[in-house]
Amino acid sequence: MTGKIVILTGAGLSAESGLGTFRDEDGLWAKHKIEDVATPEGFARNPSLVHDFYNARRRQSAGAAPNAAHEALARLQQYWPGEVILVTQNVDGLHESAGGEAVHMHGTLAGALCAACGHRWTAPETMLPEDPCPACAAPATRPDVVWFGEIPYHMDEIAEHLQDCAIFAAIGTSGQVYPAAGFVVEAALAGAETVELNLERTEVSRAFTRHCMGKATEVVPPWVD
Ligand SMILES: CC(C)NC(=O)[C@H](Cc1c[nH]c2ccccc12)NC(=O)[C@H](CCCC/N=C(/NCCC(=O)O)S[C@H]1O[C@H](COP(=O)(O)OP(=O)(O)OC[C@H]2O[C@@H](n3cnc4c(N)ncnc43)[C@H](O)[C@@H]2O)[C@@H](O)[C@H]1O)NC(=O)OCc1ccccc1
Helix, strand or coil, rough: CCCCCEEEHHHHHHHCCCCCCCCCCCHHHCCCHHHHHCCCHHHHHHHHHHHHHHHHHHHHHHHCCCCHHHHHHHHHHHHHCCCCCECCCCCCHHHHCCCCCCEECEEEEEEEEEECCCCEEECCCCCCCCCCCCCCCCEEEEEEEECCCCCCCCHHHHHHHHHHHHEEEEEECCCCCCCCHHHHHHHHHHHCEEEEECCCCCCHHHHCEEEEEECHEEEHHHHHC
């Protein structure tokens, strides 16, 4: 196969595994203010509020199982080793639980990060603001996720893949958060075929040449197989 398949995934992929999305009416942002729980300023203002938010999501995601869409994407990676790049905005570990491998551009709930020295380690189930960093002992433990206003992870690696992809697909993402929402334009400019698989049309639907509308567990397996 000439040229990779790059697949961007969002919260809609994990919705049928019982993990709330962000923007649906009963979504995460309906219950929490972004500026309070997903910005460095919010963390500086009230770290225990932020830890409560991520501790609850860590517990919820620990109890969740991958669905047929995660499994189909893991199968596709097995079919074409090294040719299928999953780039996820999700901080859950369901791609990996399904046997897949994903580039976590917004971090992961399973990781802890020291805001003082940058040391990383595996997150305990429950994180507390006073938890000391195992490297520098500073009480500056934060979830290893990318907040609004922060630079996403692995951007150079992702940019490389987008320059050399034959097919770019986006699954279960509303196309409202950048730079992820702009990847389809970069891939199309590099000559990629583009397909959107989503429950409904999104902010960036017009940037895609093809569309598969429906639930991820219903549209992803037939698209893969
Ligand atoms: C709100 C938005 C306007 N703001 C931004 O985009 C900002 C600012 C900004 C930057 N550039 C811009 C340009 C224009 C405007 C604004 C900006 N971006 C940033 O701050 C980013 C950092 C953003 C990351 C923030 N962290 C998250 N998450 C981690 C934490 C956490 O998870 O708690 S974002 C978080 O929200 C986003 C949620 O979006 P989705 O995953 O799409 O979920 P959503 O609920 O919205 O949609 C779900 C979709 O699924 C569908 N669906 C539902 N069920 C199903 C189903 N069953 N099957 C299929 N589909 C389904 C629904 O219909 C829906 O369409 C995800 O990215 C998720 O990770 N940083 C940055 O830009 O740094 C500089 C830079 C840029 C480039 C290079 C270098 C430096």
